[in-house]
Amino acid sequence: MSSNTKKWFSLNLNNKKPIQNKSCGCGKTSGGCESHNNLDAATKKDGFDQVFDVKMSRRTAFKQLAASLAIGAGAVSTSCSVIAGDDSKEKAQIDWEEQFKGNYKLMTDDEKKATVDRLVRSYQLRTGKTLNMSSKNAEENVLFGYAFNISKCQGYMDCVTACVEENNQDRNSQMEYIRIHEMKDGKGFNFNEADDNYYHEVPAEGHFYMGTQCFHCDNPPCVDVCPVQATWREDDGLVVVDYDWCVGCRYCMAACPYDGRRFNWSKPEVPEDEVNKNQHYLGNRLRKKGVMEKCTFCVQRSRAGKNPACVEACPTGARIFGNLLDPDSTIRWVLENKKVFRLKEDLGTEPKFWYFMD
Amino acid sequence: MRRFKVFGRLVKDSVDTITHGSKKYHIWMAVLTFVMLVGMYCYSIQLEEGLSVTGMTDRVSWGLYISNFTFLVGVAAAAVMLVMPTYVLKDIDFKQAVLIGEGLAVAALIMCLAFVIADMGGPSVLWHMIPGIGVFNFPNSMLTWDVIVLNGYLFLNISIPFYILFRRYQGKTPNPKVYIPGALLSVFWAVAIHLVTAFLYQGLQARPFWNNALLGPRFLASAFAAGPALIIIVLAIIRTYTSFKIEDKTLKKIAMVVTVAAQINLIMLISELFKEFYAPTHHSESAYYLFFGLDGKTALLPWIWTAIVLNVLATVILTFHKLRNNFRVLFFACFILFVGIWIEKGFGLIVPGFIPGPYGKIAEYTPTGIEIGVTLGIWAMGAFVFTILAKTAIRIEIGKLRYSKNKND
Numbered sequence: 001m002s003s004n005t006k007k008w009f010s011l012n013l014n015n016k017k018p019i020q021n022k023s024c025g026c027g028k029t030s031g032g033c034e035s036h037n038n039l040d041a042a043t044k045k046d047g048f049d050q051v052f053d054v055k056m057s058r059r060t061a062f063k064q065l066a067a068s069l070a071i072g073a074g075a076v077s078t079s080c081s082v083i084a085g086d087d088s089k090e091k092a093q094i095d096w097e098e099q100f101k102g103n104y105k106l107m108t109d110d111e112k113k114a115t116v117d118r119l120v121r122s123y124q125l126r127t128g129k130t131l132n133m134s135s136k137n138a139e140e141n142v143l144f145g146y147a148f149n150i151s152k153c154q155g156y157m158d159c160v161t162a163c164v165e166e167n168n169q170d171r172n173s174q175m176e177y178i179r180i181h182e183m184k185d186g187k188g189f190n191f192n193e194a195d196d197n198y199y200h201e202v203p204a205e206g207h208f209y210m211g212t213q214c215f216h217c218d219n220p221p222c223v224d225v226c227p228v229q230a231t232w233r234e235d236d237g238l239v240v241v242d243y244d245w246c247v248g249c250r251y252c253m254a255a256c257p258y259d260g261r262r263f264n265w266s267k268p269e270v271p272e273d274e275v276n277k278n279q280h281y282l283g284n285r286l287r288k289k290g291v292m293e294k295c296t297f298c299v300q301r302s303r304a305g306k307n308p309a310c311v312e313a314c315p316t317g318a319r320i321f322g323n324l325l326d327p328d329s330t331i332r333w334v335l336e337n338k339k340v341f342r343l344k345e346d347l348g349t350e351p352k353f354w355y356f357m358d
Numbered sequence: 359m360r361r362f363k364v365f366g367r368l369v370k371d372s373v374d375t376i377t378h379g380s381k382k383y384h385i386w387m388a389v390l391t392f393v394m395l396v397g398m399y400c401y402s403i404q405l406e407e408g409l410s411v412t413g414m415t416d417r418v419s420w421g422l423y424i425s426n427f428t429f430l431v432g433v434a435a436a437a438v439m440l441v442m443p444t445y446v447l448k449d450i451d452f453k454q455a456v457l458i459g460e461g462l463a464v465a466a467l468i469m470c471l472a473f474v475i476a477d478m479g480g481p482s483v484l485w486h487m488i489p490g491i492g493v494f495n496f497p498n499s500m501l502t503w504d505v506i507v508l509n510g511y512l513f514l515n516i517s518i519p520f521y522i523l524f525r526r527y528q529g530k531t532p533n534p535k536v537y538i539p540g541a542l543l544s545v546f547w548a549v550a551i552h553l554v555t556a557f558l559y560q561g562l563q564a565r566p567f568w569n570n571a572l573l574g575p576r577f578l579a580s581a582f583a584a585g586p587a588l589i590i591i592v593l594a595i596i597r598t599y600t601s602f603k604i605e606d607k608t609l610k611k612i613a614m615v616v617t618v619a620a621q622i623n624l625i626m627l628i629s630e631l632f633k634e635f636y637a638p639t640h641h642s643e644s645a646y647y648l649f650f651g652l653d654g655k656t657a658l659l660p661w662i663w664t665a666i667v668l669n670v671l672a673t674v675i676l677t678f679h680k681l682r683n684n685f686r687v688l689f690f691a692c693f694i695l696f697v698g699i700w701i702e703k704g705f706g707l708i709v710p711g712f713i714p715g716p717y718g719k720i721a722e723y724t725p726t727g728i729e730i731g732v733t734l735g736i737w738a739m740g741a742f743v744f745t746i747l748a749k750t751a752i753r754i755e756i757g758k759l760r761y762s763k764n765k766n767d
Contacts, residue, residue, distance in 0.1 A: 103486070103493050173410070181717065192643075192718035212717065221564060227501040228486045229493045245493075247486055248409075248479015251501055253419045257564035259716040263419060263479065266410035289408040290479025347563045 087125055094122045104242040104281060105232050109137070115244075116281050123286075131277035133285060136303045138236035144297050144352065145237070145324040147334045148211055151358040152318035155180050155202035155209035162313030166298055167284040168276050170268030177262065177295040178213045178310060211319075213310075214239060214260030214295035215343070215351030222252035222261065231292070237324075237352055238299055240282040241292050248290040257344050258351070261294045297321065324352070364761055368527055371759055372750045379749070382599070390742045397735010400728045401476060409479055412729040417721035418712040422729050423477035425704035426736070429584070430466045430473070431508070431555045432577060432703060436585015437463035437515065438548030439615050445534075445541035451608045457751045458596065459589050460519045465744035467512040472736045500558045507551045514544040523754045528761045552577050565711045566641035570633075576626045577703070582619035584699040586612050587692035592748075594689055602752045606685075613688055617676040620695060624673050627666075647720065648710040655713075657722045662706050668698030 101115055112135040120133050160178045169175040181194035185206045194210075203209070216239050223232055223239065230245040231252055253261045267289040279285040280300035287293055298308035302321070306312075311319040322331035334340065338356035345351075379387075404411050414421045440459040443449040475481050486492040487505065496502040518540045525532040556577040559568035590612050597604045634645035648658050672695035681687045705723075714720045725733075753759040 099482075106493065175416075179717070192714070194717070196717065196719065221562070224498045225501065225562075227495050227499045227505070229495045230486070245483070245486055246480065247483055249474075249477070249501065250419045250479070251499070251558075253416070254559075254711070255562050255564055257716050259719075262416055264408070265412075265414070265416075266408035292479075349563075 091122065091125050094118050094125075098122070098244065101244065103229060103245045105229060105245075109135070112137075112281065119281070119285065127272065129272075129277070131275075131279055133279040133281060134300060134303070135281050138234045138238070139303065140235075141323075141325050142236040143324040144216065144302060145322065145331045145335075145354070146216075146297065146352060147320040147331055147338075147340065147354045147356060149316075149318040149320070149358065150208060150210055150355055152316040153180070153209040153211060153314075154316055154318075155182055155198070155204070155207070156315055157202075158313045158315055159211065159310035159319065162309040163295070165274065166276055166301070166309035167296075168268075168270045168279075168286055169262075169293075170264060170266075170287075171271065171274075172269050173265060175262050175264075175268070175293075177260075178211055179259065181210045181212065182207050183210060210355070212258060212260075212343070213353075215258050215349070215353035216295075216297060217258075218350035218352060219348060221255040221257065221347075221349060225251045225255045227251065234282075236303070238282075238296055238302075239294070240296055240299065241294060242282070243285070243287050243291045243293065246291040248292065250292065252292060257347050257349065261292055264289050264291055264293065364528060365524070367761055368524065371527075371761075372746075375750050375753050375759060376746050380599075383749075387742070387745065390738045390745070393738035394735050394742065397732050397738065400731030400735065403728055404476075404732065405481075409477075411726060413723050413725045415721065415723070417715050417719060418709060418723035420477070420708050420712070421723055422705065422725045422733050423473045425708040426733055427470050427473035427477070428555060428559075428708060429700050429704045430470045430740075431551055432581030432699075433585045433588060434463045434466035434470065434511065434515075435548040435552040435578070435581045436589070438545050439582055439586050440589065440612070441541050441548075442545050443611075445538055446545070449611075451605070451611050454602070454604050454755075455589060455593060455608050455612060457519050457522070457755065458593060458748060460515045461744055461747040461751060462585075462589060462592065463515045464512065464747060465740045467508060467515065468743055469736050469740035470508060471512075472739060473733075476732050476736065500554065500561055503554045504551075504558055507547065507554050511544065511547050511551050514540060514547060518544065519751065523751055526754050527759060549578065552581050559707075559711065564716060565644075567644035567711045568707075570630075572626055572630055576623065576630070579619050579623040579626055580699045580703050583616055583623050584696050584703070586616045586619070587696045587699075590616065590692045591689060591696070592744075594685070596748065596752065600752055600756075602756055609685070609688070610683065613676065613682050613692075616692065616695065617673075617682065620669070620673040620676055623699075624669065627669070643714050643718075644710040647713050648706065652714065652720050655720050655722050657724065658706065658709060661701050665698045665701035665706055668694040669702065672698060 098115070098118060102111070104112065104115070107115070116133045116135045120131060123129065123131055157180055160176050160180065163169070163178050164171075164176060167177065169177070179196040181191060181196045182198050182202075182204065183190060183194045185208060187193060189210065198204075216233075216237055218233070218237065220233055220239050226232075227249060228245060228247055230247065231239065231241045233239050248263070250263055253263060264287055268287050270286065275286070276284055278300055280296075280303070283296045283299035298306075298310075301308055307321050311321045320330050320334055322329035324331060324335075326332065334356060335354060340354040340356045342351045342354055412421060412423075437456075437459040440452050440456045444452040444456040475484065478484065487494060487502075489496070494502050494505075496506070518537050521537055521540075522532045553574045556574035559565070560570070560573045563569055590609055593604050593609060593612075596602055631645075631649075634642045638646070643652065646652055647655070648662050650656075651659050672691045675681045675687060675691040676695075682691070709723050713722065750759070
């Protein structure tokens, strides 16, 4: 984003151009209503895209290198192995190409499709089962946002369970993207005294509940710090990770003020019959050890027009998800009619996750 | 062509040098090799099982590895305190120490890189970070800055001493016009490596414990105390066990550097403590955890208070000329200062950054045996590298190792 369309706080370093007053129909100077979006769309390619374009030539060069290496390796393995079956050769070929593929963010649509096809084929070769993996890009005029009704949440944690099942999280380490904080009435939002690991009947007397997860910040600190651009903000606002590009340095984890990221400390395991086979490359496909992962607002569902699993699973209706650029969406209604707030707004991260009360 | 021949001979002679030595030398190298092998075994377990074999969790996601990395960057940066007076100010007293200092910097940098790699979840895809074939998120990510400055510093610290020794090996005098620019550059570079490493933490708004403007300067002060302190100890050992002449004057001058740096470090500590505890805010919780414990969780308490006692004691000892000029006392003070800063700039800095977590969760961190094994292995590797470098350098410096055209004598 260019500096005058930034929504978050940044110092005006003696800019000659006065910052435009971007008031519009929605009555706010910021936020994701359509009139702001038009402004954004009108701006020319920004620095980010320029960097992106430069990288393309390098990428092509590397691609050719990788391809020739792959062909060489394929030839070697074919000529050298007499007993290896076609399947294992194909598997080796796929593994090789996967090891030396590029960053998903910089791939063309064809390359994205190719890697998805390889991953599907690889899974088929290993388990004999087919899965459905998407590489769907962000749609235009979509910016996802989320709202959480503190008055309604009763702490049932159905969202947590649904999330784990939907997103194929490691069962051994009980990885969970969502944390539900149980807070005492009359203490305000006191996270210090809250319990995010309770095992008792809910709703507990004298308590209220508040859920946290990745807030998909518009100005995400985790993205800036990644040394290899393995995590980025998609055009529809989702902050995603390329699991195959991540080197596992965990700098993003240190940079996240919202505890939104999880690391695969050991090889993640999901029982074969529990694997959700409806996957997205950037979402719930099976991860490997030593890489970062996080909530993607269920990219495999949200880009297919569905609600994330946590929203669908919530029995109280405390969770609201939708397109911030659609003036008729429920999320827009909430933002316009409720007193909403966000956590740690002073950090300038601009989360797209709002809290409100009835 | 002749240069290559000389170089080949130098390598051969160096191998000769490092494989021959006294009994004590062989025992020392054998012990280091053993510890390195144990470390490699521990690392192989970590590669197999993943980082779950360490004490790190989603709550405290950096531990012993990154702590040691941070500390060692400081040790590496400290070589500059010897380089500057020798090459630039032409202060002859330091000339003996400077090659040792640079050797120490090389060893420390190799350890730094090893610690970072040990901390990686996916060392097999580390090529993603190589500019050109990977994606190098420069200048956004401070980690990429760190990669550049660390490798650049490593290059400087290998090339300058190599040039000098290579000339000496042939019986020629090194040309100052060649190495002075490099030495000057390395002075700025040393400050850069430590500042950039501090910025790595300082730039995170998510971690108030690190997000303070004093972090960078304090890194420098503690580095210029701990690094030269280690150099004094190493020089003392070399003086005792080899015929390499190191004058008392040299040690005393380095001790002066250590003293001033340690004093500045203490002043900054007081400033930090004042800010955290005079008007404590929500952001002071990490400091409370570090110094007093939170909610009965007190794992770091014995460490940090040990560090403070050691730091204060060492600084007081060093401040008095009478004590500092007594070498036994000086070596003791340097040793406790080194240990104190290792604790303070190591896990005394890294671990509390994560405690309490973003939502106030207090989950403590204890390193596992495997983690400690890998850490010791890397330290042993550093000592091993340094011993090799120092032994060769000393032999050349004292004139025992010289290029001779007919190798039969």
